[in-house]
Amino acid sequence: MSTPLLSARDVSKRFGGRVACRDVSFDLWPGEVLGIVGESGSGKTTLLNCLAGRLLPDGGSVTYETRSAGSVDVHRLSEARRRLLARTEWGFVNQDAREGLRMGVSAGANIGERLMAVGARHYGEIRGQAADWMGRVEIDVERLDDRPTTYSGGMRQRLQIARNLVSNPRLVFMDEPTGGLDVSVQARILDLLRGLVEGLHLSVVLVTHDLGVARLLTHRLMVMQGGTVVEQGLTDQVLDDPQHPYTQMLVASILPV
């Protein structure tokens, strides 16, 4: 029996008097894609940041099973180890690609940064891997030396994905990865993500307000309202047979295709 890759236990976070998330617990298994859905303000992004070690929760714990060092409490790691984890075993895809990219350097340097951060020192090889990843996320390799400022929104998002995956992470956090993109661009990126996640056997925690995205990418869903999880289960089950009134409202509010 394998162990969960990521375990959250009673994770809570408040901002002043406002509760952002309360007592959230779940296990994420290797190769599993977990969706966190809810309206804006439901606490899903705060939860994601707590899980990824970017925010210190007020209560509860987050445990991660590392490749070689056993399980670690994410928030008790030294900052050095947490940062190392974040750039080797993890990835983080921001909604706004500008936050996840270095806009002032070329696409190749963006993809190569993680490799260099862990000691890669052969320019040709770094560039080769960057070019390879450009192909895998379907960006024209001719654009390798261009800066992301010259890229379209969809291309930037692909570049951000490549920049994260180049270090061969096991777990990727995604915050509305297709938010703010045109519908046609969204569809192609979702296709790409689905292929990559399956092909690389990635585990993913995906935050989205879009149930269509959740249906397409996730295996399991957690529905959040006002900082608490009101329903969770297999994605198809939750979406086809919602139990909680809030989930029913969310599902009903999608326009039929």
Add this chain to the structure above:
Amino acid sequence: MPDATIQDTPSQDAAYNYGYLDEQTKRMIRRAILKAVAVPGYQVPFGGREMPLPYGWGTGGIQVTAAIIGREDTLKVIDQGADDTTNAVSIRRFFARVAQVATTTHTKEATIIQTRHRVPETPLTDGQILVFQVPIPEPLRMLEPRETETRTLHALSEYGVMQVSLYESIARHGRIAKTYNYPVMVNGRYIMSPSPIPKFDNPKLDRSPALQLYGAGREKRIYAVPPHTPVNSLDFDDHPFEVETWTESCELCGSTESFLDEMIVDDTGKRLFVCSDTDYCESRR
């Protein structure tokens, strides 16, 4: 060969302490220097004082020199490799006045060499101290303007961003086009700015028998490279570090191995090349 001793009137101002700085300040700076020597390449914050020379004109180097100089020392000051450039003259006069030290232009005779932008061509020896004037001590500053963040990056040895800048240079120019203030790794731990010396001088820092002290007055940081410490210029395996070369030789001494300054000598743009290190050049003529 010209006389190396420089005539100055050693009349100390009664209003100021020996070496200009008060003894308490000197002790504070010496403590910072000791810490810097103990942790090679680490930038030690120090209570930099206002000096009677402007910020950016060597106040850091002057404070370091003032803290370590004694009456038995022989001081050499160079700027751009030359003893006779205006700022070198001004700093040398300052110390002759406030510390009554002997001054020299000969690298071999100096116990302390304060420098801006060059390392002497003549190899340094045990017991010599090379004091660098540093404008921006933080090698990551142009990549990350925030002090709080660069401090964290150093603490965690998180230097990917520096390598990214070199990658970018190759991607753009086909080679690492950084020419001066070329970043180095000191003792395998800290990335350090060697001050704006040409990269031509970087190899001279590596395992030098002399003590290297770096003073940044405006930014209030001191750092050091103790004798015989490894100092490696950052590069890629397939784009190794290399120094500038000239097809010309020095017009005056014929050297083909020293760093050459280029002079435009007439309206038609006729050019000549001469050694930037005046003492080295004169000793070869």
Add this chain to the structure above:
Amino acid sequence: MYVAVKGGETAIAHSLDLVADKRRGDRDVAELSLDQIDQQLGLAVDRVMTEGSCYDRSLAALAIKQARGDLIEAIFLLRAYRTTLPRFGASEPLDTTRMVAERRISSTFKDVPGGQVLGPTYDYTHRLLDFSLAASGERPEAPTAPADATHALPRVGDILQRDGLLEPPPSNDDGEARDLTRDPLVLPASRPLRLQNLARGDEGFLLALGYSTQRGYGNNHPFVGEIRYGHVPVSFVPEELGFAIEIGEIEVTECDMVNQFAGSHDVPPQFTRGYGLAFGHAERKAMAMALVDRALRADELGEAVTSPAQDEEFVLAHSDNVEGSGFVQHLKLPHYVDFQSELVVVRMLRAEVEKRREQAALAQAAE
């Protein structure tokens, strides 16, 4: 044969003579006395003392004279002198309620205890050149009411604070205020250190930053709670005595800025403070300082840091005009070694591009 240009000790000596000569100007014109500068260019003296961090009118006047009226140069001279002085200790905090105020205004209340005292100010003058000054400028003395030194002058802020409408002065988090001129600034800085930095900061820089907050780059909705200018006693506790004695009086300008604050879930809406203090009479400086002080408290008050004036590292690292002036002007120093290195590489890169072009042209011709 080429002979290298010598910077030369003689040339430098001549330059020093020339600047001294230039300072004196036409010998037929009477030389300025330090008293004249102190009395008739008093606001320049105030600025040099403030940004030079040294309260000494005659030294500041000397610096202004030596610098030919270049105030940043004068500030530099005064600071370089100050740094060599022995440090006896720190005075007791100034109690500005004990100020004998020559001017005191509030823009938050029509009248306040102690009254609105207009005092000497350019605020109500018409900015018309007064050509009578060009001729002689002698004036009869202005009548003045005797200043009341017997009553404490309550601060408007304290009155607001009593009702809970204004926050209490933010506490000093590390107890003892460190001396910015003895210890390096380490970021993030405590508020006492920030205030020290701003007090020494360039008036023009702070003015521009303060102005930017009013134009939407980090708006604080400021009101002038109070500005006061006058004499305050300075007290000092000598170690051998163990109690405070008055060692003199200095002139200062103090500004308490009152700023809107929306409050948060836990904290009811309340006004917040920004503080400015300068030596002598320097209202523009004190007000700008107060605006920037408040802007820099954004993080502490849970406001989004989005504008330059709210960015501690940006403001504190660039406020000092002696540092800025030195570093900008150091570009006048020779840089020919670095420039030579750049020349070598630029030539090499240009040659490579040229070579590629030629090869491409050859390849095209061959087709």
